[in-house]
Amino acid sequence: MKETLGAASGLVRLTFLVQNLYAEIGRGCDLTVAQAQMLCALTEDSLGMADLSATLGLERSSLTGLVDRAEHRGLVVREGDPSDRRVVKVTLTAAGADAVHKFHDQLTERLEKLVADLPATERERFTRTLGRLVTGVPAVFAD
Amino acid sequence: MKETLGAASGLVRLTFLVQNLYAEIGRGCDLTVAQAQMLCALTEDSLGMADLSATLGLERSSLTGLVDRAEHRGLVVREGDPSDRRVVKVTLTAAGADAVHKFHDQLTERLEKLVADLPATERERFTRTLGRLVTGVPAVFAD
DNA sequence: TATTGTTATACTCTATAACTATA
DNA sequence: TATAGTTATAGAGTATAACAATA
Numbered sequence: 493m494k495e496t497l498g499a500a501s502g503l504v505r506l507t508f509l510v511q512n513l514y515a516e517i518g519r520g521c522d523l524t525v526a527q528a529q530m531l532c533a534l535t536e537d538s539l540g541m542a543d544l545s546a547t548l549g550l551e552r553s554s555l556t557g558l559v560d561r562a563e564h565r566g567l568v569v570r571e572g573d574p575s576d577r578r579v580v581k582v583t584l585t586a587a588g589a590d591a592v593h594k595f596h597d598q599l600t601e602r603l604e605k606l607v608a609d610l611p612a613t614e615r616e617r618f619t620r621t622l623g624r625l626v627t628g629v630p631a632v633f634a635d
Numbered sequence: 636m637k638e639t640l641g642a643a644s645g646l647v648r649l650t651f652l653v654q655n656l657y658a659e660i661g662r663g664c665d666l667t668v669a670q671a672q673m674l675c676a677l678t679e680d681s682l683g684m685a686d687l688s689a690t691l692g693l694e695r696s697s698l699t700g701l702v703d704r705a706e707h708r709g710l711v712v713r714e715g716d717p718s719d720r721r722v723v724k725v726t727l728t729a730a731g732a733d734a735v736h737k738f739h740d741q742l743t744e745r746l747e748k749l750v751a752d753l754p755a756t757e758r759e760r761f762t763r764t765l766g767r768l769v770t771g772v773p774a775v776f777a778d
Numbered sequence: 779t780a781t782t783g784t785t786a787t788a789c790t791c792t793a794t795a796a797c798t799a800t801a
Numbered sequence: 802t803a804t805a806g807t808t809a810t811a812g813a814g815t816a817t818a819a820c821a822a823t824a
Contacts, residue, residue, distance in 0.1 A: 496763055497766040497778060498743075498747075498762070498778040499746060499747060499750045499765065500742065500747055501777060501778045502766050502768075503649070503749075503750075503765065504657075504742070504776035505769035506646070506649070506650070506765060506768060506769050507654060508775050508776075509772050510646055510650040511650060512692055514650070524790065525791095526790075527790095540806090541807095550791090550792075552807085554791070554792045554793065557792085558790090576800080577799080578805040579800095579804095579805065580807095599643065599647070600644075603642060603643035604642060607768070610768075617761075618764045619641070621753065621757055621761045622642065622649060623640040624753070625645075625652075625753075626640070626645055629652050630651075632648060632651050633644050633651075634644060635641040669814060683783090685781080693815075694815070695783065696784075696785080697815045697816065699784055699785085700814070701814075704812095704814095720822080720823060721782040721823045721824070722783085723782080723784095
């Protein structure tokens with residue numbers, strides 16, 4: 493009779509939980525998971541296709557279609573880079589910034605709620621350990 | 636100047652990390668993410684299409700194709716249920732059990748390694764909190 | 779009538795390989 | 802030559818709607 497799950501099992505189940513939440517809130521904002529991830533990556537700054545594909549862990553050719561569809565929907569625009577004419581910068585439109593803002597706020601609220609039931613000390617310890625584990629992970633979601 | 640990430644941000648980044656690991660190990664075992672998830676869900680017991688789709692959070696029609704491809708690859712088989720002739724039970728083959736075993740062991744090892752650097756007390760607390768947060772999450776990955 | 783599963787269809791996501799334009 | 806990006810193509814994954822068989 494075990495009273496605690498192993499770390500691996502817990503991590504996978506937590507991921508499953510967060511992924512489902514991510515998808516659910518995305519649907520509510522009319523964003524697919526891939527689109528939401530891309531918009532989040534562009535929140536801080538515009539990125540070229542190569543940088544964006546590296547951040548998201550996608551092939552450049554896969555990103556082309558993703559940006560195509562997002563551009564078609566008015567969420568991002570492509571712009572040339574005068575300092576290197578090979579580069580195409582991807583930038584959020586006002587609509588894209590709006591959508592990702594809504595998505596970000598809702599997801600943050602739901603995730604905060606997930607840990608809100610924990611006793612304060614336990615919650616703080618957990619959050620601190622979390623921060624330690626994800627050092628080096630690309631900023632796919634900021635505070 | 637913040638020295639700690641928020642809980643929401645930490646959770647999303649951890650998810651990103653685990654997902655990438657999941658996909659990477661899946662590739663090594665010649666399994667897609669969706670296939671690996673399905674095989675994991677079948678590890679304990681055979682399931683009917685409806686139960687399996689509920690566990691995975693997929694539409695039944697989506698599952699049909701997923702099972703088709705896995706069956707075609709010899710990872711699972713469909714079997715009738717004598718007690719309810721509407722039901723189709725999905726069961727791992729020997730090859731499927733083998734693949735998911737390999738996948739499970741490798742993923743577990745990598746995830747254990749992820750938390751192995753933490754001080755023992757911190758690791759135990761983290762794992763315990765993890766278990767608390769995922770109560771109710773379907774058994775998509777067992778110990 | 780309700781439930782189980784499939785089919786038909788359409789779209790998104792992703793990769794590999796071959797290509798163009800610029801550095 | 803090397804890098805940035807696109808196109809062509811193929812396959813996996815997913816959903817919605819309509820259907821057939823069984824309960």
